[in-house]
Amino acid sequence: MKIEVVKNILDANDQIAYLNREAFDSLDVIAINIMASPGAGKTSLILKTAELLNLPIAVIEGDVASTIDSEKIASKGISVVQINTGGTCHLDAPMVKEALKRIKLEGIKFLFIENVGNLICPASFELGEHLKVAVSSVPEGDDKPYKYPGLFSKVSAVVLNKIDILPYIDFNMEYFQNGIKALNPKAQIFPLSCKTGEGLDKWIKWLESEAVNR
């Protein structure tokens, strides 16, 4: 009975995700669903990407509460819409559909959809995005792919943020990368630091190649 309810909710979500995808495609916008733990650096990654990527972007910002992140993004002159989910632990396709009414996508190449900080629930909900990206970070530890396989198995790329902190943390890079490869051999892995800028060039090149080839 409970399972049936969940299945119906997911089916309804997928139908709206399909409409969102059509909206993105009609405008030649690539939508990227960014998922991560709280504090892994989703907003920092979006801000750095906006700075370095020579293509126009827009942002949908998902949070349980507050407008802290959308204010940071708006202060850089980037078009942004905030979704506050109330208590809900993930974005869903209807929320994104509502947000799309409040954002201009004409002329935009990438729409970054920053999901709620959570490694579990966001993985179950399609938003209509073209790409899913996980952001992990060094201080969270090297075991995250093993503990949250649902999310890491579904993404096209994993950004490992905060590599500037590697000297001060016990973090086995090989163990982390092997965890991802075992689940998801095709996923790109980008170790980088949004603080120092190290490694961001490869991430930016990957986005540029997606903009051309997709």
Added chain:
Amino acid sequence: MKIEVVKNILDANDQIAYLNREAFDSLDVIAINIMASPGAGKTSLILKTAELLNLPIAVIEGDVASTIDSEKIASKGISVVQINTGGTCHLDAPMVKEALKRIKLEGIKFLFIENVGNLICPASFELGEHLKVAVSSVPEGDDKPYKYPGLFSKVSAVVLNKIDILPYIDFNMEYFQNGIKALNPKAQIFPLSCKTGEGLDKWIKWLESEAVNR
């Protein structure tokens, strides 16, 4: 309709949480629900506490997948039961009830229930615990109380782990603490480092006082 379903699930959960509490009280065990983001250091805090606290403890370990954390705890000779939730983003009272069948609590003073790594969903489910504790960590950033008010408003104490990394991270301690005080003026705040041991003495003293006064 959907709200009604959620309400019924929560009611059923609370009834079992009440039974769990009775089981704890009959054995004079204090149960602590430890909630945090992935990688904040819940397991490290439990391990350090076991080392420093002169009272017998047991652990219920909640994860979506894997037995990484329960193996770490068992390797120290601590009594531990693992709950793997499958895809579920939080523990609930029935899961804890099942786990209680597999753990001996006679002679135990503190039962630490390590919830699934998530700052949202665990806050909505009573497990029968006496105390809720949030573990935050410096690299997650100083804005977590503002972004996840549901959880931070409900806890008796906030542990701020990884203070050894403060020199390498932009973290405003006053902003963090003010966020907690605004939501939850009575919450104890314990800045500490499970790596260096700094600050753990105050946390241990608080547990000892709870053991005496509760």
